[in-house]
Amino acid sequence: MTTAPTAPKINKASGAQQKLLAFASLIVLLLFFSVAAPNFMQTSNIIAILQATSVNGVLAIAATLVIITGGIDLSVGTLMTFCAVIAGVVLTYLGMPLPFGILAAIAAGAGCGLISGTLVAKMKIPPFIATLGMMLILKGLSLVISGTKPIYFNDTPNFYEISTGSLIGDIIPAVPIPNGVLILFIVALTIGYVLNRTVLGRYCFALGSNEEAVRLSGVNADGWKMAIYALAGGICGIAGLIIASRLNSAQPALGLGYELDAIAAVVIGGTSLAGGRGSVLGTIIGALIMSVLLNGLRVMSVAQEWQTVVTGSIIIIAVYADMMRRRKMT
Amino acid sequence: MTELVTMQGIEKFFPGVHALRSVSFDLVGGEVHALMGENGAGKSTLMKVMSGIYQPDGGTVAIAGQKVTINGPRAAQDLGIGIIHQELALMNDLTVAQNIFIGREPRLRFGRLDEAALNAQVEAIFATMHVKIDPRAEVRSLSVAKQQMVEIAKALSFKSRILIMDEPTAALNDVETNELFTIIRQLRAEGVGVVYISHKMDEIKRISDRVTVMRDGAYVGTVAAADTPISTIISMMVGRELEAVHVDIPDLSAAPMALEVKGLTRGRLVRDVSFSLKQGEILGFAGLMGAGRTEVARAIFGADARESGEIIVHGKPVQIASPKDAVAAGIGYLSEDRKHFGLALGLDLRDNIAMASLPRFGNKMGVIDDAALGKVADEYIQTLAIRTPSARQEVRLLSGGNQQKVVIAKWLLRDCDILIFDEPTRGIDVGAKAEIYRLLQSLAASGKAVIVISAELPEVLRLSHRIAVMCEGRLTGILPGGPATSQEDIMRLATLRADEPQGALA
Numbered sequence: 001m002t003t004a005p006t007a008p009k010i011n012k013a014s015g016a017q018q019k020l021l022a023f024a025s026l027i028v029l030l031l032f033f034s035v036a037a038p039n040f041m042q043t044s045n046i047i048a049i050l051q052a053t054s055v056n057g058v059l060a061i062a063a064t065l066v067i068i069t070g071g072i073d074l075s076v077g078t079l080m081t082f083c084a085v086i087a088g089v090v091l092t093y094l095g096m097p098l099p100f101g102i103l104a105a106i107a108a109g110a111g112c113g114l115i116s117g118t119l120v121a122k123m124k125i126p127p128f129i130a131t132l133g134m135m136l137i138l139k140g141l142s143l144v145i146s147g148t149k150p151i152y153f154n155d156t157p158n159f160y161e162i163s164t165g166s167l168i169g170d171i172i173p174a175v176p177i178p179n180g181v182l183i184l185f186i187v188a189l190t191i192g193y194v195l196n197r198t199v200l201g202r203y204c205f206a207l208g209s210n211e212e213a214v215r216l217s218g219v220n221a222d223g224w225k226m227a228i229y230a231l232a233g234g235i236c237g238i239a240g241l242i243i244a245s246r247l248n249s250a251q252p253a254l255g256l257g258y259e260l261d262a263i264a265a266v267v268i269g270g271t272s273l274a275g276g277r278g279s280v281l282g283t284i285i286g287a288l289i290m291s292v293l294l295n296g297l298r299v300m301s302v303a304q305e306w307q308t309v310v311t312g313s314i315i316i317i318a319v320y321a322d323m324m325r326r327r328k329m330t
Numbered sequence: 331m332t333e334l335v336t337m338q339g340i341e342k343f344f345p346g347v348h349a350l351r352s353v354s355f356d357l358v359g360g361e362v363h364a365l366m367g368e369n370g371a372g373k374s375t376l377m378k379v380m381s382g383i384y385q386p387d388g389g390t391v392a393i394a395g396q397k398v399t400i401n402g403p404r405a406a407q408d409l410g411i412g413i414i415h416q417e418l419a420l421m422n423d424l425t426v427a428q429n430i431f432i433g434r435e436p437r438l439r440f441g442r443l444d445e446a447a448l449n450a451q452v453e454a455i456f457a458t459m460h461v462k463i464d465p466r467a468e469v470r471s472l473s474v475a476k477q478q479m480v481e482i483a484k485a486l487s488f489k490s491r492i493l494i495m496d497e498p499t500a501a502l503n504d505v506e507t508n509e510l511f512t513i514i515r516q517l518r519a520e521g522v523g524v525v526y527i528s529h530k531m532d533e534i535k536r537i538s539d540r541v542t543v544m545r546d547g548a549y550v551g552t553v554a555a556a557d558t559p560i561s562t563i564i565s566m567m568v569g570r571e572l573e574a575v576h577v578d579i580p581d582l583s584a585a586p587m588a589l590e591v592k593g594l595t596r597g598r599l600v601r602d603v604s605f606s607l608k609q610g611e612i613l614g615f616a617g618l619m620g621a622g623r624t625e626v627a628r629a630i631f632g633a634d635a636r637e638s639g640e641i642i643v644h645g646k647p648v649q650i651a652s653p654k655d656a657v658a659a660g661i662g663y664l665s666e667d668r669k670h671f672g673l674a675l676g677l678d679l680r681d682n683i684a685m686a687s688l689p690r691f692g693n694k695m696g697v698i699d700d701a702a703l704g705k706v707a708d709e710y711i712q713t714l715a716i717r718t719p720s721a722r723q724e725v726r727l728l729s730g731g732n733q734q735k736v737v738i739a740k741w742l743l744r745d746c747d748i749l750i751f752d753e754p755t756r757g758i759d760v761g762a763k764a765e766i767y768r769l770l771q772s773l774a775a776s777g778k779a780v781i782v783i784s785a786e787l788p789e790v791l792r793l794s795h796r797i798a799v800m801c802e803g804r805l806t807g808i809l810p811g812g813p814a815t816s817q818e819d820i821m822r823l824a825t826l827r828a829d830e831p832q833g834a835l836a
């Protein structure tokens with residue numbers, strides 16, 4: 001490889017290279033499983049993989065926002081469940097129409113995100129601790145509100161369509177992509193745009209890069225940080241809707257452990273836990289790598305216990321590969 | 331002349347430190363007002379009060395005759411106050427343009443950013459500054475000097491009436507400094523008031539109209555720059571006369587060789603560099619910014635991988651693949667970028683000083699003898715006159731120059747045979763500088779081999795027994811130290827490019 005003449009070119013090349021690396025790993029995985037497990041490449045299985053990615057992918061996008069600011073959000077999983085329960089309360093208990101349920105879930109997410117953001121930005125509680133606390137609080141509240149029992153959406157006939165219906169399939173029957181996946185891509189495109197093209201996105205990277213410098217520049221650093229956490233919370237609300245719709249119920253005991261899968265996807269996608277760097281595209285590829293891997297192993301009838309071992313190893317290998325690549329550049 | 335800022339009786343306390351004691355300061359339009367004082371005198375603190383970062387514990391600030399409370403950086407900006415901080419405050423992951431306009435990005439509707447306008451505006455600012463930096467370059471890819479230019483551009487972009495520059499030239503070379511001075515003069519002509527902080531005494535005469543001196547957090551006096559000799563200003567700063575340090579070049583013909591470097595090469599940065607260094611010798615490295623001096627040091631120290639080249643210590647070839655190997659071979663390196671490589675900012679002085687020599691303070695079980703450690707740390711605080719309430723103060727709370735002294739203490743304690751000092755006096759006041767010169771000389775006198783890399787020619791000339799000059803990665807010559815060599819001789823070699831005919835080579 002020849003060295004590029006100017007620094008910015010090297011950097012641009014590196015960003016593309018990083019995504020290329022993750023993307024190439026994804027392709028290699030797909031090729032491997034399609035050879036190793038003949039029914040892997042069936043349309044129904046591919047749809048299943050995408051379907052499985054939708055929840056983790058949306059949560060991972062929320063986590064990406066927070067991680068780019070140099071923070072971490074451990075509450076995304078239980079917040080998702082909490083939002084699903086809120087939707088259940090509004091739709092099933094109160095019997096309101098569907099749009100109210102959707103709004104309530106997203107608003108609950110944004111509100112909880114705002115609380116996390118306030119704890120972190122105003123009260124200066126380290127993000128790990130603040131969101132660990134929120135994770136447990138929300139888990140408990142979901143159980144309390146629902147009386148520890150699932151809330152079914154049988155009174156809202158269209159609810160399951162949010163995730164399992166297929167707008168695309170209605171138009172082009174050959175590609176019955178479920179709405180849940182469609183939502184994932186809309187969220188990804190939107191947040192990708194927000195990160196790269198808007199003021200909020202700019203402050204995300206700036207805060208993760210050097211928070212003190214942001215403050216010294218006269219920017220309302222705390223306010224923006226709270227906004228970012230709130231946005232991430234709202235996205236968790238969307239994830240809550242997708243999962244509740246897929247199960248046609250809000251399962252209050254669900255949620256714990258999802259945050260780790262989300263963070264894993266972010267990290268595999270090349271976003272730095274140190275903050276300041278990251279991309280939605282990387283996160284999506286990371287989430288896809290995880291679900292392809294899990295699905296492929298399942299199709300190959302690898303025992304569940306071993307699936308977890310493989311996932312763990314992939315996280316470590318992915319991050320190490322990324323670090324090596326970076327070291328070579330400097 | 332319009333009165334821009336008047337500060338009166340400013341007080342500021344930090345835990346254990348009375349940083350400002352009833353300080354007065356005033357700035358009028360169309361002047362460059364130099365603020366001088368030793369490390370830790372309180373210059374940066376006073377300016378942080380003026381720019382809203384700190385709230386004073388007493389005293390008044392008036393802007394254009396109006397008493398004001400400046401409760402944050404944004405409020406300061408609104409009052410037309412811009413500041414270039416001593417410690418670079420940039421976001422490494424963002425581009426140059428994004429850094430300059432952080433908080434004031436040109437926007438389209440719905441909070442969307444107008445990146446094209448942003449880059450165009452920054453390009454325009456750079457054009458007026460006559461600097462060539464790509465607005466789209468990521469800040470982390472820039473040299474420290476370029477980063478400094480970005481900070482300056484940022485301050486200029488505010489079009490402030492009051493511009494504070496806290497050691498803006500610490501990392502700049504002569505050409506860049508001249509560019510900056512041209513900009514400052516232009517601003518002054520437009521009626522801007524500039525507060526200028528620097529430890530480079532010659533700059534004060536060149537650029538400033540008035541000089542205010544502080545000592546130990548207190549106001550000493552304000553004088554006109556034109557008719558006050560530098561020596562008077564220095565004695566106001568340090569409270570005593572400084573004796574001149576001069577080179578005494580020892581006879582080293584019988585001294586054993588300490589370090590030999592043969593054919594050191596690392597890409598285009600270091601090209602076939604060979605030199606030797608005797609015990610008891612101080613070898614200065616001169617050259618323009620980017621000549622490859624730091625790269626030579628880092629390659630010797632194993633911080634960067636070299637492509638080829640032999641390193642011989644005390645007559646024996648040594649394998650150096652990492653800093654650990656270098657330290658084991660008795661080589662110490664004091665890096666130019668103390669924030670990134672030299673200090674653990676969150677730890678206290680004691681732990682930082684002991685960092686490279688901790689095992690010496692541990693017993694067999696690895697338990698550290700804190701009492702002994704504290705005693706040693708206190709000794710260095712004494713010798714180097716580090717201004718701190720105690721050895722337990724976190725290093726990040728020290729003034730810039732005092733942080734630098736902590737790094738020096740760390741390597742002195744490590745007791746290496748060969749010491750490489752990269753810009754050892756950057757940001758250090760005149761009094762402490764003289765102290766450090768004396769220290770380096772006594773290190774050499776005690777038989778250690780010392781390499782000093784410095785961008786300041788007077789410093790190289792004052793210290794070195796021999797002077798190695800580099801240009802574009804090559805060693806273009808080695809000159810004798812002392813009065814035999816002039817700054818012009820060094821500059822000639824420092825600009826001797828490869829395609830020109832070779833000049834005198836030692």
Ligand SMILES: Nc1ncnc2c1ncn2[C@@H]1O[C@H](COP(=O)(O)OP(=O)(O)OP(=O)(O)O)[C@@H](O)[C@H]1O
Pocket residue numbers: 344345347349367368369370371372373374375376416717718727728729730731732757759
């Ligand atoms: N946040 C803080 N907490 C505690 N002490 C501080 C803090 N900031 C500054 N100090 C102390 O206040 C004193 C003045 O520091 P200041 O940075 O203003 O010095 P300075 O004149 O700018 O020195 P230098 O030339 O080295 O930059 C020093 O003793 C420093 O240790």
Ligand SMILES: [Mg+2]
Pocket residue numbers: 373374375416496729730
């Ligand atoms: Mg200072």
